[in-house]
Amino acid sequence: MRTEVLLLVAGLCVLNVTSSLKICAFNIQSFGEAKANNQKVMAILLKILSRCDLCLIQEVRDSKGEAIQTLVKDLNRFDKSNSYSYVESERLGRKTYKEQYVYIYRDDVLKVKELYQYPRVDEGTNETDVFSREPFIIRFHSPTTLVKDFVLIGQHTSPKTAMKEIDELYTVFKGIYRKWKNDNVMILGDLNAGCSYVTIKGWRAVRLRSDPRFRWLIGDEQDTTVRKKTHCAYDRIIVHGREIISSVVPGSAQPFNFKESFHLTEQEALEVSDHFPVEVDLKPNHRYLLRHEL
Secondary structure (H helix, E strand, O other), X not given: OHHHHHHHHHHHHHOOOOOOEEEEEEEEEEXXXXXXXXXXXXXXXXXXXXXXXXXXXXXXXXXXXXXXXXXXXXXXXXXXXXXXXXXXXXXXXXXXXXXXXEEXXXXXXXXXXXXXXXXXXXXXXOOEOOOOOOOEEEEEEOOOEOOOEEEEEEOOOOHHHXXXXXXXXXXXXXXXXXHHOOOOEEEEEEOOOOHHHOOHHHHOOOHHHHOOOEEEOOOOOOOOEOOOOOOOOOEEEEEXXXXXXXXEOOOOOEEOOHHHHOOOOHHHHHHHOOEOOEEEEEOEOHHHHHHHHO
């Protein structure tokens, strides 16, 4: 036993990376052909996305379907040490305005197990659901982290109905648990969960807030907006499940202020997005990493 422990410690010392898994959510604000063709914006986006092993992108607005292909292709060229793939939702929206969700992920460390586009019409009641853009849900297998299988529920709410949509995510969670029997779930995205879109009284009725089994990793005091004049926690990461909660690296859940990190002016940052990404790290499975690194 002592020899095994010593080998483990020695192995950890030679690993040149911490190997935690960084999960991000980023509303890139109308990402489409114009931004994909803007070299300055794309250079910043590539630096942001290469920090993430898995990123939910929101507000993809590209009817041709070429902007994301360009982004992922450029990301693989930019970060040659890793390999990236992506999965995308349908184009979602009740009227002519449409958006897509896209998960960009490292396919050398993550495997997609299942995908599920939440339906617009409830199959049981035949009633239209409350979402302006229905959640896009994905189940990953992650051998390099302590939690091996987890589910992401990506959501971009409508500001006008934010609290109602956030509450309805509780129903989405319940349905996914019945469907996949996996309670290690992360809900993430631009929930518009701050400032004028939420109220103290309204929060009391939101099941994701009142149920203590859900941990809100991005707090109400955080600022996920680029503009100096705003200070709002619109973008959130919420986790449920013993394994995934215990796998979160303490203090790692934060907005990433790319304006400060990359020394941009406010205008330069706003050309990329009016939101900062939010991110969290999951603890590595050192025994797995040792078997594959040494």
